[in-house]
Amino acid sequence: MSTIIWIIFAGAFATYLTRIGGHVVLSRFDKIHPRVDAGLRAVPAAVLTAIVAPYAAFFGLAETLTLAVVAVLALFLPALPVFALGWACILGLRYFIG
Amino acid sequence: MxxxxxxxxxxxxxxxxxxxxxxxxxxxxxxxxxxxxxxxxxxxxxxxxxxxxxxxxxxxxxxxxxxxxxxxxxxxxxxxxxxxxxxxxxxxxxxxxxxxxxxxxxxxxxxxxxxxxxxxxxxxxxxxxxxxxxxxxxxxxxxxxxxxxxxxxxxxxxxxxxxxxxxxxxxxxxxxxxxxRKRNNWAVIVIASGAASMFAYHYVGSPWYVTIGALAGIVVAAIIGLPKDAKLVAE
Known part of the structure; x- marks a missing residue:
């Protein structure tokens, strides 16, 4: 087997480990400590915010403004219309302010 | 199945x-x-x-x-x-x-x-x-x-x-x-994760800023804890 195939399979194995790891560890416990529970419930907001935050801060004015507009729109509209309007927003803002 | x-x-x-x-x-x-x-x-x-x-x-x-x-x-x-x-x-x-x-x-x-x-x-x-x-x-x-x-x-x-x-x-x-936004401790989690992620993106870089940012929010949420009447997430 060539090196590259070896790298791919080892990389695939490592990736699958990260995808099952959290569950494998947690399912060993019958009871989950309240603080762990509180931490786990924070995961969705925490991880998605962590992915988005640099885009809001370091990528330019059009990007920052688009995410601000999306944040406001999301208070009133479901995900799909927000997605479409957000797309229009980034296109428009990049066109007008670069 | x-x-x-x-x-x-x-x-x-x-x-x-x-x-x-x-x-x-x-x-x-x-x-x-x-x-x-x-x-x-x-x-x-x-x-x-x-x-x-x-x-x-x-x-x-x-x-x-x-x-x-x-x-x-x-x-x-x-x-x-x-x-x-x-x-x-x-x-x-x-x-x-x-x-x-x-x-x-x-x-x-x-x-x-x-x-x-x-x-x-x-x-x-x-x-x-x-x-x-x-x-x-x-x-x-x-x-x-x-x-x-x-x-x-x-x-x-x-x-x-x-x-x-x-x-x-x-x-x-x-x-x-x-x-x-209606989930427990949402605003605090978002602020902690967002700030930590920006900081890590700037000083540590890719790919660790996601994990660092997320952990900051999770730790803050764990420290604050949940109100006693919090609903169970799992079915």
Whole structure:
């Protein structure tokens, strides 16, 4: 087997480990400590915010403004219309302010 | 295995906009993989077995730079480290699944699919295996096609920024974050994660800013704790 195939399979194995790891560890416990529970419930907001935050801060004015507009729109509209309007927003803002 | 056609279809339909946003990256990966010395088959094999865009791009970049194999694998692991959190959380929505169904579902846990699971769970709908399979395959199959197209024909999408496609995932994630706003400690978590992520992005860099930012929010939430009347997340 060539090196590259070896790298791919080892990389695939490592990736699958990260995808099952959290569950494998947690399912060993019958009871989950309240603080762990509180931490786990924070995961969705925490991880998605962590992915988005640099885009809001370091990528330019059009990007920052688009995410601000999306944040406001999301208070009133479901995900799909927000997605479409957000797309229009980034296109428009990049066109007008670069 | 239980299979419900309507659930499968609803998974496919929900994925479509996000898949369109992800495809240019598949084409980009295929293109760069061949440029960095992979064959078309190898680029396909990597997309099929890793199924993780950012780490695939990091992997081929290091491969092209002749970095030691174990270091490439370690880097792939580092980029994907955040996924550990996804199965920790979604495993609690999948208690009704069989062992096989659950561990097959975890294979599909990419960022947008994780966000979709949370969106669906928030609406009070069940995360069934049929739905997971529909949503997962709706990402997986086009991802392979995009990879092979990129690897075969070279850079078709010269400039994804011109049509704004590069920014669709951040837009979707932002709307999902706002959708969580009624959850416990939401504002504190968002502020802690956002600040830590920006800080880590600036001073530590990719890929660790996601994990560092997320951990900051999680730790803060664990310290504050939940109110006594908090509803159970797991079914």
């Amino acid at each position: 239980t299979f419900t056609k309507s659930e499968f279809k609803s998974g496919v339909v929900m994925s479509i906009p996000m898949v369109l946003a992800a495809l240019p990256f598949g084409v980009l990966f295929g293109t760069l993989a061949v440029k960095n010395g992979m064959t078309i088959f190898e680029s396909f094999l990597m997309s099929a077995t890793l199924f993780a865009g950012a780490s695939q791009l990091v992997g081929i970049e290091l491969f092209g730079a002749n970095v030691a194999p174990w270091l490439i694998v370690l880097s792939i692991f580092a980029v994907n480290f955040r996924h550990i959190l996804y199965s920790a959380v979604t495993g609690r929505y999948m208690t009704h699944m069989t062992f096989m169904e659950r561990y097959l579902s975890f294979f599909f846990l990419i960022d947008p699919l994780y966000a979709m699971i949370e969106e669906r769970h928030d609406r009070g709908e069940k995360i069934s295996f049929s739905w997971m399979l529909g949503a997962g395959l709706c990402f997986w199959i086009p991802w392979q096609i995009a990879t092979v197209i990129g690897a075969t024909f070279g850079n078709l999408i010269a400039n994804p920024e011109a049509i704004g496609i590069d920014f669709l995932l951040p837009v979707y994630f932002m709307s999902i974050v706002m959708g969580f």
